Amino acid sequence: MKQVYLDYNSSTPLDPRVLEEMLPYLQNNYGNASSIHGVGQRARAGLEQSRERLAVSLNCRPDELYFTSGATEANNLAIKGVADALAHKGKHIITTRVEHQAVLEPCEYLKRQGYDVSYLEVDSGGRVSIDELRSALREDTILVSIIYVNNETGTIQDIKELAAVAHEHKVLFHTDAVQAIGRMPVDIRDLDVDLLSVSAHKFYGPKGVGALFARVGTRFTPVIHGGSHERGKRAGTENIAAAVGMARALELAVAEMDERRSHVERLIDRLNTGILERVPSARFHGDREHWLKYTMFFTFPGSDGEAILVNLDMKGIAVSSGSACTSGATEPSHVLLAMGVPSEEADTAVRFSLGKDTTDADIDYVLETLPPIIENLRQMSPEYAKAE
């Protein structure tokens, strides 16, 4: 059976060129970067070179980058770390209704610890407004955290302008940039954010590694305590091969960015047009003006999202619907709900996320397979038959 993977926002395959560069650090330079001997020093060299290469790709200083186990840890470190370090100044944090769980849950945790969290609303395209941020800022606000590119819709926020508003009020600004890094130009100096989270496996790097950028002088408390790794901000023996892989993967992503992007955009356009032509009352969700065309979120009213996913999976097509909760059950997407989509419709959502390896044949196969599945499911739904 043909296999079509359209879930690149969840994870991407490791690029063979990345693996090649990682292997020496798994096999030969296996030392502990904290050791004083030669083996350790060679490992340390690999780690610090990776930091420098990443810094070049992101346009920041190497000593502003902290390796973590991924973006979830980076988000936790940014949010909980800043909240703890600045608790004497205030206990108010601002974020949005459309964040990833890795931002929402640390905020919920802080709420239980006595912090106050404001959630900015979004418009029907999923964008927050600069004015709303301005009016949410208070004397005791210590941090604003806003996602750069939404993982479900591909909606891009005006991070540079939003960060500037926070800075007018002398408030730190963090962005979860997981879906942006490697897919669109991200220049940290130009964005002028204070904290930014990165995950390697979203751009053909290995899983289990990410980074937090924190501008020099930004105060944050470590979340993981132990040895003095990562300049005392993140204890634990460094995963050097993974760091090397992340650095290489981002270099490749930056070098091939335009090529990858125009390829994926063309396929997204084909998929978009094809679905709108072949599936009656399919609805696009997002903001076509501020859209990173790697992700496309549709609802198919009158069908059932879980059934669509299972049917597609049985035909070899991997997509995702809304956000999976811890049990693996799909919840109606909180992003769609925040965008004002009714929950019955949110239950029919399918997210297509494409990557550099997606082909025209993949899109053909989806456009052949999907419409009859939706048609069939709608016929089995008594409510839809009535509405028709």
Add this chain to the structure above:
Amino acid sequence: MNKSKQDTLVAVAMSGGVDSSVVAVKLKLEGYNVIGLTMKLWDFSEIGAEEDKTISRRCCSLEMFDDARSVCYKYGIPHYVLNMHEDFHETVIDDFVKEYLVGRTPNPCVICNYKVKWELLENKTKQMGCDYLATGHYARIEQDAETGRYSILKGVDATRDQSYFLWGLKQDSLARTMFPLGDLRKTEVRKLAQEYGLINADREESREICFVPNNDYTKLVEKKEPNLPGKGVIRDTAGNAVGEHEGFYKYTVGQRRRIEIKTNQKKYVTKIIPEKNEIVIGDDEDLFDQIFRVKEVNWVALDPRSPETRKPITATSHTHINHDTAITSSDNHSRASGNPLPQAPQITALAKIRYLHKPVPATLSLLTDGNVEVKLHEAQRAITPGQSCVFYDGDIVLGGGKIA
């Protein structure tokens, strides 16, 4: 369906427990095309047990999802988790609470079976293109070659038989259902689980209601209905106030616990009167009754209203259908409205009035409203409104309903 096994797609409803895990692997090894489905039926927050660590390792806990998943992945079975907690809440939990509020004692597993597992889940499996839904129930299904009608039979392991909970299943559902454990004993199932190398082979399963933590349903009722009347009057059968109860919904007919009055005799709840916030107590003998009505009836092995199925089911049948007797209403006991159906037969069958009750002979009369009047040949103790009454002919489930 005349498909080959490998072309037959079977969805197995998997709780993460040993029984449904064995079903999935057994069918897969027999050559069926199998997918595993686990329903997320409730959240710990919904049942007021966020912090209760004692109730992990049961249905709808993360460990159980992981167990179902790992069994499936080990045998190359695709597995999906279906989010059905809203449906479950509306259909099962809300009904469960409502029943206590009107003084009845519900059987939530019965409602869950025919309204969630079959009506909703079975419909989803249809949408996924599945030919059958298989579950780990200890019960059997047989089709009558002549009439085409499907029957539910008791599982061969009498100690595990779950046919009592399945009376609500409709004919079209039964046509698409498999109970692969119906012919097995629990010990054999455990042996299979070990053979298959299942991690949950030795786990003891809870027989509690899955969404009621620590068997204490009163907390759930109070969480859902915060403004319940508290203490109220206990009366004896003569109507005298004899004491104070802790809240009518904490009692069920036949119960002795929570009755604190000054007497040396054993007293039992005989009646619950929610509108007055009163309960009535009496002696053991006051609990015995012979005639009651059953509502929301579903007929399984026979449909007494259609002539072609009006026949004794087995040669050794206890079931006797008398076509000639004009029915006379036998009592003034009726708790529900409805008159005897003029042309309908009376049926002699075995009636089981609660899960752990040994079925006893009874005469069933069909009423015009579809309900059934049950006349037990011998009075039984604590016939409890809200519980299921299931009609059997030997091992065969004829039908069932809810005691009015």
